[in-house]
Amino acid sequence: MTMIKYPKNVLQAIMLLIFGFITLLPLIAINELHIINIPKEIFNHIMFLLYFLGIVLFYTLKNKGTASFISFFKTGDSFNAIAYIIICLLVMIFQVGINVPLAKFISYHFSKTNNITNPLNDIYTVLASIILAPFCEEIIFRGIILRGFLVxxxxxxxxxxxxxIFCVFHINPSQLIGALILGLFLGYIYGYTKNLFTTIIFHSLSNLISVLTALLLFQTLGIGRADIIYGKWTLLTVGFSVILVGCLIYLLHAFVKKKCIKNV
Structure with missing residues (x-):
């Protein structure tokens, strides 16, 4: 097993994330001077990708070659098929029944602006949330930070x-609760399997379901400020979803404790 020297603790993890922002300063300066003319939507995603690359570079240098980029994708263990079905149900119920209504509710009360919109209006953000964000964030928060913490x-x-740390990284108040729960869930999966492919896939699936739910809300309600997303059924939906998610987590943990994990 690769010996991880960095990050060993929360302070080092925070410094790692700060270093990522420092690497963006030249690009931000160039953009402010209008030397390059890139649409804001694309520019933000370029910045995120460079931020990710800066963190990976710094991480590799701090570990002095003991942890290469390729090491992130060494295959770990795998749950069995039933466990994966449980995880899929967990992700779907969590997003549709808990995260989306809570995020929209919080967004409404913080911003007082339209929070029911067509997500396909910003296709770059949709693609980034399904492809770029899961790939980069899983390497940073599970492959680097959590892997170091587990040691x-x-x-x-x-x-x-x-x-x-994953939660705070998201900054946006409407995303904090969902990011914390998702971080715990993906951390649990990675902690048992050490398989980054699995967390990337389920992170992507989670974001995809969130986008599809937002699209369905837009098609059903149209553009507007929704104080209560599912109307009179909101509290019942959230409460029932919390119970279902709790039962599925208990069931998943029971499978894990029975060691229904196989080497791949």
């Missing part, structure tokens, strides 16, 4: 701390 903290603390 230096106990299992539960490592997952919790990495999920909190």
């Amino acid at each position: 230096n903290y106990n299992f539960k603390v490592a997952i919790l701390l990495s999920a909190i």
